[in-house]
Amino acid sequence: MLARRALFAWGLAALSLNGCGWTPMYADVATGPADAELRAVRVAPISERIGQKLAIALRDSLNPGGEPTPPRYMLSVTLQVVRLDLGVLTQGIGTRGRLDVYAKFTLTDTVAKTVPLSLTSHANESFDILANLYSNVVTEEDARTRAVEELRRDIIARLTVFFQRRAAAGRP
Numbered sequence: 538m539l540a541r542r543a544l545f546a547w548g549l550a551a552l553s554l555n556g557c558g559w560t561p562m563y564a565d566v567a568t569g570p571a572d573a574e575l576r577a578v579r580v581a582p583i584s585e586r587i588g589q590k591l592a593i594a595l596r597d598s599l600n601p602g603g604e605p606t607p608p609r610y611m612l613s614v615t616l617q618v619v620r621l622d623l624g625v626l627t628q629g630i631g632t633r634g635r636l637d638v639y640a641k642f643t644l645t646d647t648v649a650k651t652v653p654l655s656l657t658s659h660a661n662e663s664f665d666i667l668a669n670l671y672s673n674v675v676t677e678e679d680a681r682t683r684a685v686e687e688l689r690r691d692i693i694a695r696l697t698v699f700f701q702r703r704a705a706a707g708r709p
Contacts, residue, residue: 571700576600577609578644578696587638587681588616594689599696614642614692620677622666634677636662638684642692644699654699658691660684 578599583592591614600606617639624633637659644654662680666673 571697571704573606574610574700574703575693575696576604576606578612579608579610581611581613583614583616585616585618587618587685588614590682590685591616591640591688594685595692598689598693609646609648611645611647612642612692612696613645614640616640618681623663632666634664634666634680636664636677636680636684638662638681638688640688640692644696653703654696656695658688658695660687660691662687 576599580592580595580599583589595612595614599612619637619639621635621637622633623635638661640658640660642654642656642658643652645652660683662684664676664680667676
């Protein structure tokens with residue numbers, strides 16, 4: 538009997554919240570118009586290992602549910618990776634490194650045969666350079682992983698804003 542009352546109270550609360558403008562916590566009303574367009578973006582292969590990681594991350598972000606969607610756009614990304622040694626000691630050994638990754642991305646509308654968006658994104662990550670060579674490989678790889686995540690977030694945000702503005706202007 539107590540379970541029925543609790544269930545009834547829960548249902549009543551949900552119904553009463555419906556009329557006061559309540560919306561689900563995880564429903565993204567702002568990106569709603571852009572979701573279908575984002576799912577229609579296909580990511581072209583990106584060279585090198587860091588590019589493969591970025592391509593996989595972008596694909597997972599563009600269509601997280603894996604819904605079958607006919608492709609309308611092609612996203613091409615070109616990466617430039619620059620590694621610098623900072624904080625060099627008098628013996629010529631670096632103690633701090635910096636990784637700059639530049640991503641030039643182009644969105645091509647494959648139906649209209651146009652390029653509606655072409656931008657550049659930049660990620661800057663630093664890492665320690667240690668005496669152990671294996672530790673250096675691990676710390677630099679970690680910096681590359683962080684750079685990929687930063688680039689992914691920036692590219693997805695820019696694509697979302699582009700598609701939202703396009704939907705607000707009433708353009709297909």
